[in-house]
Amino acid sequence: MALHDILFLHADPELFAEYDRRFGDRYEGHSRTHLPSRFVELYEAAKNGGRTRTEYIDYQSIDVLLSLQRPHTAHPAEMSFYLVGQAKELLFKLVYEEVSAARLALVVDEADNASWNLRRAATALDLLARTWDVLATISPAEFNAFREQLGSASGIDSYMYRMLEFALGRKSDSMARRHAEVPGVAESVYRELHRSSVYDEALGLLHRRGLLTDGAEAGEWHPDALRQAWVRVYEAHGPSSDLFRLGETLMDLAHAFSRWRSLHLLLVERTIGNKHGTGGTTGVDWLRRSADHRFFPELWEARSILPMGAPLW
Structure with a gap:
């Protein structure tokens, strides 16, 4: 049991009694001034035998969610940076879950169900793209005021983003290794690295429908095929x-993913110029190479060889 467990057990009288026995003195006198205000509110409510939560708060775990913002400075712009970063992680998870559902739908030949999930994933990526608009309101001087507090922290180490890339088909052993020493995370990352991607399953569906045959026995097709x-x-x-x-x-x-990456590149160039990025990246140069990548490349390239003239459907 830890001090922050008040966020989870304040509504359970038996667990709260044990919490109060261990940490009650931390809520007395001057000591309580060093605690997050939400901890104090929940402790007082539990001490009085009442609940301050509503069904909405319970369903969405709002009190837990809103207790997780811990900027390292008092600079107002850091809170914006911090909150947008957390919002992006939640949206990465949303897109990942929809892409995973689409993959499973394709396994059982339910193409329309997969398309429905992919449609929602693409819309969530559009929302992710708008997060750069918020961060673009942070001036270079404001960002520099708290950038040192980031240390080596970098979005390149977002395991949710990495799992999403793997689920879409961009596999990388070296990127997976960045999470190898993180308990609980490494297992999920490596599982996604070795699992079929949504694109793999889409190609498998084309094969089963008789549209893709070359090299089908090995499951490896020539790009031209x-x-x-x-x-x-x-x-x-x-x-x-x-x-x-x-x-x-x-x-x-x-398209939505490439747009998100391109806007990321512009935002970083606008904010830090050609400085090195955090996490050991080269900053703008690294992001420019990333922005050039396309998921499902043969689907893009097919546009170049489609014959001219109206289709006869």
């Missing part, structure tokens, strides 16, 4: 086809 398979989807099928809709929602997702 993949491009031609997507061309056949667009030539032979229209919006009434689940494969057509799958291709377009995959493209929506890839």
Whole structure:
């Protein structure tokens, strides 16, 4: 049991009694002035035998969520930076969960269900892109006022983002190794690294539908075969086809992700120029290479070889 456990056990009389026995003296006199105000509120409510929570607070764990902001300075802009960072992590998880659901739908040939999940994931990525607009309001001078407090902390070590990239098909042993020493996290990251991606399962569906055959026995297709398979989807099928809709929602997702990365690049260039980034990255140069990457490359490349003229659906 730890001091911050008041966030979780204040509503349970038996657990609170034990908490009070261990930490009650921390809430007396001058000592309580060093505690987060939310800790004190919950302690007092539990001590009085009452509950300050509502069903909404309980359902969304709002009191826990709003207790997790711990900026390292008193600079107002750091709170904005801190909160946006946490919001991005929640949105990464949302996109990851939808992409994972889409992958499972494709395994059982439910292309439209997969497209529905991918549609929601792409919309969440659009919301993620707007987070850069908030951070763009932090001037270089404001950012420099608290940047040293970040130390080596960097978004490159976001394991939720890394798992999302893996789920979309951009696998990297070296990136997975960055999380190898983090208990509980490493297992999830490596599991996602070795699991089939949503794109793998989309290609498997094209194979089962007879649109992709070259190298199918090994599950490894030549890029040209993949491009031609997507061309056949667009030539032979229209919006009434689940494969057509799958291709377009995959493209929506890839487009939204690339847009998010490009806006990240612009934001960093605007804020720190060509300075080195945190976490050992080269900053803008590293982000520019990342922004050039495209998920589902053959789906993009198929556009270049689609024949001219109106499709005859």
